[in-house]
Amino acid sequence: MTESMNNQNELPESVSASSPRTHSIDISSLTRGDHQLNIENEKIALNVNDLRLSYGEKEALHGVNMKIPQKRVTAFIGPSGCGKSTLLRCFNRMNDLVDGVNIQGQVLLEDQNIYDRKVEVADLRRRVGMVFQKPNPFPKSIYENVAYGLRIQGINKKRVLDETVEWSLRSAALWDEVKDRLNDSALGLSGGQQQRLVIARTVAVKPEVLLLDEPASALDPLSTLKIEELIHQLKDDYTIVIVTHNMQQAARVSDYTAFMYMGDLVEFGDTDSLFTNPVKQQTEDYITGRYG
Amino acid sequence: MRVSVKKWFNNGDPYVWINAGAVAISMVMVFGLLALIASRGLVHFWAHDVVQAEVEAKNGQVYPIIGELVESEMVSAVQLRDAGYTVPDNAEYMQRNLMKIGNRDITGADFRWVLDASLTKRSYPEDIVVMERREWGNFYGYLKQVKEGDVLIAEGRAAWDEFQARIDRALDIYTEIHDIEKGEIGAINSGMERLRLKQRGYELKGTATAENLLAIKEDRALLDATYQQLQAQLIGLYEKINRDQVVVANMDGTEINVDLAKIVRAYKPNAMSIADKIGFYISKFYEFVSDEPREANTEGGIFPAIFGTVLMVIIMSIIVTPFGVVAAVYLREYANQGAITRIIRIAVNNLAGVPSIVYGVFGLGFFIYFVGSGIDQALFPEALPSPTFGTGGLLWASITLAILTLPVVIVATEEGLSRIPRSIREGSLALGATKAETLWRVILPMASPAMMTGVILAIARAAGEVAPLMLVGVVKLAPSLPLDGNYPYLHLDQKFMHLGFHIYDVGFQSPNVEAARPLVYATSFLLVVVIALLNLSAVSIRNRLREKYKALEM
Ligand SMILES: Nc1ncnc2c1ncn2[C@@H]1O[C@H](COP(=O)(O)OP(=O)(O)OP(=O)(O)O)[C@@H](O)[C@H]1O
Ligand SMILES: [Mg+2]
Numbered sequence: 001m002t003e004s005m006n007n008q009n010e011l012p013e014s015v016s017a018s019s020p021r022t023h024s025i026d027i028s029s030l031t032r033g034d035h036q037l038n039i040e041n042e043k044i045a046l047n048v049n050d051l052r053l054s055y056g057e058k059e060a061l062h063g064v065n066m067k068i069p070q071k072r073v074t075a076f077i078g079p080s081g082c083g084k085s086t087l088l089r090c091f092n093r094m095n096d097l098v099d100g101v102n103i104q105g106q107v108l109l110e111d112q113n114i115y116d117r118k119v120e121v122a123d124l125r126r127r128v129g130m131v132f133q134k135p136n137p138f139p140k141s142i143y144e145n146v147a148y149g150l151r152i153q154g155i156n157k158k159r160v161l162d163e164t165v166e167w168s169l170r171s172a173a174l175w176d177e178v179k180d181r182l183n184d185s186a187l188g189l190s191g192g193q194q195q196r197l198v199i200a201r202t203v204a205v206k207p208e209v210l211l212l213d214e215p216a217s218a219l220d221p222l223s224t225l226k227i228e229e230l231i232h233q234l235k236d237d238y239t240i241v242i243v244t245h246n247m248q249q250a251a252r253v254s255d256y257t258a259f260m261y262m263g264d265l266v267e268f269g270d271t272d273s274l275f276t277n278p279v280k281q282q283t284e285d286y287i288t289g290r291y292g
Numbered sequence: 293m294r295v296s297v298k299k300w301f302n303n304g305d306p307y308v309w310i311n312a313g314a315v316a317i318s319m320v321m322v323f324g325l326l327a328l329i330a331s332r333g334l335v336h337f338w339a340h341d342v343v344q345a346e347v348e349a350k351n352g353q354v355y356p357i358i359g360e361l362v363e364s365e366m367v368s369a370v371q372l373r374d375a376g377y378t379v380p381d382n383a384e385y386m387q388r389n390l391m392k393i394g395n396r397d398i399t400g401a402d403f404r405w406v407l408d409a410s411l412t413k414r415s416y417p418e419d420i421v422v423m424e425r426r427e428w429g430n431f432y433g434y435l436k437q438v439k440e441g442d443v444l445i446a447e448g449r450a451a452w453d454e455f456q457a458r459i460d461r462a463l464d465i466y467t468e469i470h471d472i473e474k475g476e477i478g479a480i481n482s483g484m485e486r487l488r489l490k491q492r493g494y495e496l497k498g499t500a501t502a503e504n505l506l507a508i509k510e511d512r513a514l515l516d517a518t519y520q521q522l523q524a525q526l527i528g529l530y531e532k533i534n535r536d537q538v539v540v541a542n543m544d545g546t547e548i549n550v551d552l553a554k555i556v557r558a559y560k561p562n563a564m565s566i567a568d569k570i571g572f573y574i575s576k577f578y579e580f581v582s583d584e585p586r587e588a589n590t591e592g593g594i595f596p597a598i599f600g601t602v603l604m605v606i607i608m609s610i611i612v613t614p615f616g617v618v619a620a621v622y623l624r625e626y627a628n629q630g631a632i633t634r635i636i637r638i639a640v641n642n643l644a645g646v647p648s649i650v651y652g653v654f655g656l657g658f659f660i661y662f663v664g665s666g667i668d669q670a671l672f673p674e675a676l677p678s679p680t681f682g683t684g685g686l687l688w689a690s691i692t693l694a695i696l697t698l699p700v701v702i703v704a705t706e707e708g709l710s711r712i713p714r715s716i717r718e719g720s721l722a723l724g725a726t727k728a729e730t731l732w733r734v735i736l737p738m739a740s741p742a743m744m745t746g747v748i749l750a751i752a753r754a755a756g757e758v759a760p761l762m763l764v765g766v767v768k769l770a771p772s773l774p775l776d777g778n779y780p781y782l783h784l785d786q787k788f789m790h791l792g793f794h795i796y797d798v799g800f801q802s803p804n805v806e807a808a809r810p811l812v813y814a815t816s817f818l819l820v821v822v823i824a825l826l827n828l829s830a831v832s833i834r835n836r837l838r839e840k841y842k843a844l845e846m
Contacts, residue, residue, distance in 0.1 A: 092722060126724030136715040138734055139841040148733070149723040185840075198719070205723060 037255055037270040042069035045209055045239040046091060051105035053086055053095065060086045062263045063105065068209075068256075073231060073240045075254035075271065077247065079286065083263045084243045085133075088211050091241065092128040093121050109209070126153070129207035133214040135194035137186035137201075142169075142178050145186045145197055149205035164204050172200035173230050192223025199230065203238075210234065212242040216249065228253050247287055251275050259283045326820065333813030337576035339561040339569045342420045342432055343391075344543070348410040350376050357406070358420060358432040358543040359393035362806070364408065377407060390806065394422075394430035395542055402429050403806040418563040419452075421540065424556040426586060429807070435558075436547060437539040451538075455558065458536045462552045465533040472522055472529075474772070480519050482778040487512050492674035556586075580814065589768065589798050590807045594815055598822060599773055600686075600766070600788035605755050605826055607690035607784075608697065612750055615694065616701025617736075617743055623702070624709040625731060637706075644699035652760025655692030660684060660764060680785050684765030686774045687784035692764045693757060697750035704749065708742020709735065738841045744834035748827055755823040758792035766790045768797040791819040 046068035053061040060083050068074050076084040089095045090107060093114060106113045114124050126149070137145050144151075146165045155161065165182070169175040174196040178189070186197055195215060202210065212231070216224040231240060231253045244250050250257055251271060258268040259282070267274060267283045278284045300306065340360045347357045366385040373379045379386065387408035396402050423431040438446045438454045446454040491508050494500040536552040559572060583593030619640075627633045665682040672680040681687065712735055720730040758766075767787045774786045795815045802808040 094718060094722065097718070097721070122724045122726050125722055130718075130722040132715060132718065132722075134715060136713070136719040138716060138719065139738060148720070148725075152723060152725045152729055152733075201719075201723065 037072075037272070039067060039069060039256065039268075039270070042067075042072065044068065045070040045109070046241075047106075047108035048087075048090075049106040049108065051087070051090060051107060052103070053083075053090060054102045055098065056100040060263050061090070064265045066258060066265055066268050068239060068241060070239050071235060071237070072255040073235050073242060073253055074256045074258065075250040076241065076243045076258050076260060077245070077250050077286070078260035078266075080245075082260045084260055085213050086263075087260070088213055088241060088243055089130075091209065091211055092125045092130050094130065096121065126205050127207055128209040128211060129202035129205060130211040131195070131198050131202050131213065131215050133217055135191060135198050135218070137189070137194050137197055139185065139187055141183045142186045142189070142197060143182040146201050146204050148201060153205070168200040168204035169197075171203050171230075171234065172196040173226055174200055190223075192219045192226065195219060195223065195227065196230065199227070203234070207238065209239045209241065212240065214243050214245065217245065224249070247275075259286060261286070326817075329813045329816045329820070333810055333815070333817045334577075336810035336814055337573050337580065339422075339559060339564055339572045339576075341416050342422060342561050343414050344417055344420060345411050345414040347406050348412070350378075352378075356543045357391065357393060357404075357411075359391040359404070362390045362392050362403070364389045372407070392430070392806075393543075394432045395428075397428040398542060398546075398548075402804065416562045419560060420562055421452075421558055421560055423540070423550065423558040424591070425550070426554045426556060429587065429591070429804075431540065431542070431550065433540045433542040435538060436541055439537045439539060439549075440535055441537075445536075452560075455538060458552055459555055459558060462533050462536065462555065465529055466553065469526060469529050469533065472526055475777070476522055477519070478772065478776075479778050480515050480522070483515050484512065486779075487515070489672075489674045496673055581818065585769065588803060589794065590802055590804050590811060594789075594791065594794055594818065596770055596773060597789040597791045597794040597815070598818065599775075600770070601755060601791045601819070601822060602826065603774060604686060604690050604693070604761075604788065604790065605751055607686065608693045608754050609747055609751060611690060612694040612697050612701050613743065613747055616698050616746060616750075617705050619698070620702045620705035620709060621731065621736075624706045625727075625735075640699050640702050644703070648696055648757050649759040649763075651692055651696045652763040654695075655688055655760060655764040656684075659688045659691060664688065683785075684763065684787055685783075685785045686765060686788050689761050689765040689788070692760055693754040696757065696760065697754050700749045700753065701743070701746035704746030705739060705743050708739035708745070711742070712738050741834050741838045741841065744830060744837060748830040748834065751826050751830055752823060755826055756792060756819070758790070758796060761790055761793060766793045768793070768801070791815060791822060795819065 044067045048064055048066045048068070051061055051064045052059065064087060076088065078084055086095065090103065091114075095101050095103065103115060105115075107115060109124070109127065112119065114128075138148060140148070143161075143165055146168050147161045150161060150164055166175060166179075169178060174193060177193060178184075178197075186194065189197060195218070199212075199215070216227045219227065228249065231242065234240060235255075242250075242254065254271045256269065257271045257274045259266045259274065259278075259280075261282055267278060267280045269279075274283065275287060278287065342358060342360055344356070344358050346354050348354050364387050367388045369379045369383045369386055372386060372388075388405050389408055389411065391404050391406055392402055393399060393404050394402055419434060421431075421433060421435045425431060435451050435455060436447070437444055438451050438458065487508050491500070491505065494504050494508075533553040534551060537549050538552060538555075539547050539549055541547050561569075564572065580593045581598065582595050584596060585594060586592035623633060623637060623640075627636075660681075660683060663681075664679065668676060668680050668682040716734060716738070717730055720734045721727070725733070765787050767789065770787050770789045772786070774783045774788045775781065776783070795812055798808045798815060799812040
């Protein structure tokens with residue numbers, strides 16, 4: 001945790017025209033360590049067993065099996081409508097809110113099936129945080145947005161809140177930009193800032209798993225870059241699952257990648273192998289841009 | 293340059309014109325109405341010049357007249373001739389003036405129609421005095437003497453200043469008397485009443501022990517002592533206030549005595565400058581909005597009615613808002629969105645169209661006769677057979693209007709809830725908030741401007757409603773305000789006055805139609821102003837909320 005805070009200083013705070021250097025990222029430095037990744041050696045955060053989901057009559061996931069490794073970044077890629085968001089939203093039971101949804105199978109979080117009757121959904125969502133495609137800050141102050149999750153938990157001590165807000169905003173690389181206007185409305189922030197604010201808000205409750213559904217799709221390249229660097233930092237402390245349409249992004253930020261197609265998990269493996277040496281023909285077609 | 297009609301139609305110009313025309317017509321109607329009631333009502337407080345003249349009666353007899361010209365109209369000569377007036381042969385129409393002549397105690401009526409032509413030798417003498425009296429309306433005439441009992445104090449020119457000074461003194465004493473009677477003696481009466489009820493309560497419960505009765509007796513003795521003291525004080529004050537009289541002469545020179553205690557104000561309109569008149573106008577208008585009514589509501593102020601209207605609307609809002617919001621939240625957030633919910637929603641929407649008198653009947657039957665008498669049996673048996681809540685009152689009126697306006701609040705709140713983007717709800721839920729927490733911390737604050745819209749509409753509707761109120765607690769004259777210094781301070785069971793009903797009463801139930809007419813306009817104007825103010829305050833609250841929770845456009 002301290003490491004991620006120290007890294008803070010290395011983040012670009014603003015980019016002037018004279019220093020376009022920061023637009024490009026050295027992928028090797030961001031993604032992989034020196035050792036070869038292997039799912040067999042990983043601790044598993046989420047274990048998905050034969051997960052089936054249908055919206056009314058229509059089945060959107062046809063039995064998905066996968067293991068999401070702990071403290072790694074796992075990317076979901078696949079053509080539009082293949083079920084990436086649906087699968088992601090299964091991990092914190094967001095799909096429960098949809099009328100007429102029917103879910104079968106298991107998702108184990110530390111050997112506990114999250115669809116078990118005993119599970120408190122609110123507790124689960126505290127442990128499995130989610131950031132949505134479009135930034136959705138509450139119409140409250142920046143401070144109150146970040147403190148929201150804590151207040152829900154009944155934490156109202158000013159000192160604790162102050163500390164957590166600052167720490168979360170630093171983690172989301174937003175502190176320097178907003179520290180002087182914490183009491184201004186969050187709606188006054190730019191889209192990229194709002195998205196980082198939402199990440200900060202999610203990080204503030206210290207979840208174990210962080211689900212990101214196309215977090216950068218509505219953002220400009222610079223904000224995207226910041227978010228990607230952020231993901232890279234957060235990975236030391238959180239299990240991250242990210243949905244993205246951007247193949248380069250998946251390659252840049254993720255350790256593992258899952259390719260989905262029409263409600264099936266087609267291929268899952270470490271990002272390097274999947275991109276350079278896909279096993280399935282469908283995967284190869286997709287990443288080489290032949291369809292999707 | 294010729295533009296084809298088709299082209300003109302297609303480019304949309306006609307629709308713009310039609311829309312603009314419709315807007316213009318609405319504006320003209322609204323402002324025309326406001327201007328009409330304002331002008332008719334507000335001139336009433338101006339100190340009009342008073343004319344002294346001679347008027348020729350039908351039988352040719354000539355007698356003097358003093359009064360204000362109020363209005364004039366043209367009447368056909370035939371009609372006048374039939375009525376027995378002598379009318380010149382060539383005349384087709386003749387002007388007829390309505391004069392306010394006052395002196396009702398002498399002439400029997402305050403107003404008289406006179407033919408313009410028969411009004412001769414008009415003059416505006418500066419020393420004509422108008423006296424507003426607590427009884428018998430205005431007096432027009434001349435001041436002769438100021439007297440203390442039989443002792444002459446001042447006469448002629450000097451009398452006027454002496455008169456004014458003594459009126460001020462009398463008014464001060466009057467205020468003192470009024471304060472004691474309404475305030476302290478009112479408090480004693482309410483204390484006595486409570487003691488009586490307490491004793492009766494003991495008797496009913498069978499706890500009327502000697503001890504309890506003694507305590508009551510002591511309390512009563514205490515109140516009695518204070519009362520005697522106040523009574524003595526009052527007697528003194530009455531003696532003081534009855535000290536002075538004036539001798540005034542009316543139009544034909546007959547002299548009469550008037551007690552100064554019965555005079556509200558006296559002025560010489562013909563001698564007043566414009567600045568004087570403006571000052572007079574302001575004081576008259578202030579009296580109108582701040583004073584109690586006199587003389588069957590045709591004189592004095594309408595403060596109790598303003599107060600009653602505002603208080604009732606506020607209580608109504610306090611009742612209707614939580615109910616409407618809870619109902620809307622349930623319908624929108626918790627109920628299954630099935631056929632039943634749809635039917636309920638339609639029913640709620642249709643409730644808004646039920647005529648208000650129906651709500652009045654419902655309020656009378658259900659709240660007053662059923663709930664009210666039930667409450668009386670259970671909680672106020674000692675007061676029976678005289679009802680406490682089993683009769684119309686502030687509470688029942690407010691609740692009846694709350695039911696009347698409930699649909700508006702429900703519909704507006706539901707509308708607001710449905711506009712809140714799903715992503716905001718999901719954002720809150722994803723942070724581990726329960727549905728209730730999400731509602732409470734995010735959704736309801738964001739929907740609050742919509743709720744305020746509902747409340748604004750409710751206020752607009754409730755403040756102007758009269759028909760149901762006549763059944764559930766509004767009266768033409770309430771002895772005291774429903775909010776005062778006597779325990780329990782807010783008297784929800786009391787009957788109250790209301791501007792809307794006041795208009796009806798003054799306009800259509802008044803024995804003195806001519807005197808009441810300008811008051812109808814003035815009261816209407818004030819009602820509109822009160823509603824506008826209530827609405828504006830609600831709108832400003834809403835705008836503040838909107839500012840806070842703006843940007844729903846995600
Ligand atoms: N609330 C819903 N009700 C009914 N069907 C839904 C719902 N949400 C998603 N679906 C369907 O489920 C399938 C998977 O949708 P999902 O949103 O998971 O796709 P996705 O992979 O995230 O696509 P995209 O990349 O465009 O976001 C789609 O066919 C979609 O139409
Ligand atoms: Mg999606």
